[in-house]
Amino acid sequence: MRKSLAAESADEIIQDRLAQVELWRCHQCGQCTAVCPSGRHGGIRVREVLERAATGNLDVAFDRDIWLCTMCNSCSERCQLGADPALVITLLRGSAAAKGNRPQHFLEEAKLFFSTGLSFPCTGMTKKLRKELKLPDLQMDERTLEEVKVIISRTRLGRIKYE
Amino acid sequence: MNDRYLLYAGCLIPTRLPFLERSSRFVLDKLEIEYEPFPDATCCVEPIGLRSLGYDTWLAVTARLLSIAEEDEKSILSLCNGCFMSLKEAEHLLRDDELRSRINEVIGPTGREYHGRAMVRHFLEVVGEQGEKRIRSLVSVPQERLKLALHPGCHLVRPSEVLRAEGRYTPQRLSEIASWTDAKVVDNEDWPQCCGGGLAGVEDAISLAILNESTARFKGSGANAILTPCPFCFVQFDIRQKEGLPALYLAELLSLSFGASAEEIGLKYHRTKFSI
Numbered sequence: 369m370r371k372s373l374a375a376e377s378a379d380e381i382i383q384d385r386l387a388q389v390e391l392w393r394c395h396q397c398g399q400c401t402a403v404c405p406s407g408r409h410g411g412i413r414v415r416e417v418l419e420r421a422a423t424g425n426l427d428v429a430f431d432r433d434i435w436l437c438t439m440c441n442s443c444s445e446r447c448q449l450g451a452d453p454a455l456v457i458t459l460l461r462g463s464a465a466a467k468g469n470r471p472q473h474f475l476e477e478a479k480l481f482f483s484t485g486l487s488f489p490c491t492g493m494t495k496k497l498r499k500e501l502k503l504p505d506l507q508m509d510e511r512t513l514e515e516v517k518v519i520i521s522r523t524r525l526g527r528i529k530y531e
Numbered sequence: 532m533n534d535r536y537l538l539y540a541g542c543l544i545p546t547r548l549p550f551l552e553r554s555s556r557f558v559l560d561k562l563e564i565e566y567e568p569f570p571d572a573t574c575c576v577e578p579i580g581l582r583s584l585g586y587d588t589w590l591a592v593t594a595r596l597l598s599i600a601e602e603d604e605k606s607i608l609s610l611c612n613g614c615f616m617s618l619k620e621a622e623h624l625l626r627d628d629e630l631r632s633r634i635n636e637v638i639g640p641t642g643r644e645y646h647g648r649a650m651v652r653h654f655l656e657v658v659g660e661q662g663e664k665r666i667r668s669l670v671s672v673p674q675e676r677l678k679l680a681l682h683p684g685c686h687l688v689r690p691s692e693v694l695r696a697e698g699r700y701t702p703q704r705l706s707e708i709a710s711w712t713d714a715k716v717v718d719n720e721d722w723p724q725c726c727g728g729g730l731a732g733v734e735d736a737i738s739l740a741i742l743n744e745s746t747a748r749f750k751g752s753g754a755n756a757i758l759t760p761c762p763f764c765f766v767q768f769d770i771r772q773k774e775g776l777p778a779l780y781l782a783e784l785l786s787l788s789f790g791a792s793a794e795e796i797g798l799k800y801h802r803t804k805f806s807i
Binding site: 379380381382385403405406409410411435436437438439440441442444445454457458459461462465470471473474477478481485486487488489490491494497498500501502503504506508509511512513515516518519520522523524525526528 | 568584592640643738
């Protein structure tokens with residue numbers, strides 16, 4: 369299938385952002401790992417992820433570490449060299465997801481977003497609680513949903529394999 | 532400054548925690564802050580999972596949301612740290628003319644266009660700038676029985692160069708607002724800690740270990756409740772803690788202080804019962 373112009377343009381945005389990531393800035397000091405809440409409980413090893421990314425030893429199709437980040441941004445806040453580990457991890461995750469490596473939890477969330485425009489389900493309990501609390505019904509109008517679907521279809525979330 | 536607002540409640544609050552929307556509206560009404568619900572709102576492409584799956588999707592969806600607020604000439608008022616960071620970081624990046632024009636090309640078929648003039652604010656900022664005098668003048672039920680452990684949440688403060696909800700290394704706003712209700716602050720995080728919510732449903736053991744690290748310290752501080760301005764952190768504390776301290780969302784603390792009954796703001800919907 370031929371890609372649309374918009375799809376190419378959107379992909380370029382990610383490519384440009386990747387180009388802005390300057391992995392050479394990382395001097396392997398380990399500050400990122402020191403402040404990482406996940407790493408100290410057996411989760412992501414941030415310094416090591418940056419090293420592997422910089423040296424071409426990280427295979428996004430299989431890497432598990434990148435999905436053990438809570439996205440708390442502590443590493444990027446603390447990094448004094450501007451390597452921005454949280455952005456590196458975000459972009460690596462995008463490449464990983466495109467190759468089918470992503471947690472089921474996020475895949476389900478993406479499906480829900482695509483079909484409803486929200487990332488949490490609006491359930492019978494939602495309706496009941498909103499009524500009891502005298503809040504207006506939560507309704508997504510057709511046009512809004514259509515707009516979101518158009519945007520998703522022209523960007524990367526629209527090209528994820530949802531099976 | 533634009534002080535008319537579009538109330539952006541996000542996804543988590545309106546679907547699962549509508550009682551937090553109720554208390555937020557109660558506070559805004561008491562403060563006579565002018566707002567209306569965000570028209571045609573969708574998820575902000577939350578910054579933990581969805582955004583990393585589709586970075587360009589995030590920029591395009593947020594550009595659409597920012598364009599709606601811009602057209603209405605109102606600021607976006609966020610009730611959630613995640614939405615706040617997602618929208619504000621996008622707003623920051625989309626100040627770049629070239630990036631914005633490319634994203635506008637992507638959202639073009641929707642008929643929307645973003646010109647780079649939206650403002651994004653957090654509930655905590657908007658309440659905080661009301662100032663001590665004004666907040667205290669509305670406190671009819673001082674909360675001195677509360678001994679609070681504070682949890683500002685990551686996405687209120689980081690990345691600090693973008694969010695700028697606080698001009699300080701250690702966030703103080705939450706502590707200041709709590710003290711204006713006469714609640715006692717017994718624990719404030721120097722470096723805003725992660726609640727572990729980002730790994731809930733993905734890697735639950737690590738998520739819980741991170742949560743327990745924070746709550747263990749809270750308990751040691753003598754706190755009888757946890758205060759947070761973030762609904763994601765609230766869920767971690769309220770639902771995933773076992774026999775833990777009750778959690779209060781910032782708008783709930785203010786509502787109680789301003790004379791709301793527990794009934795009208797739906798405190799009974801907390802899983803970890805709040806009965807202090």
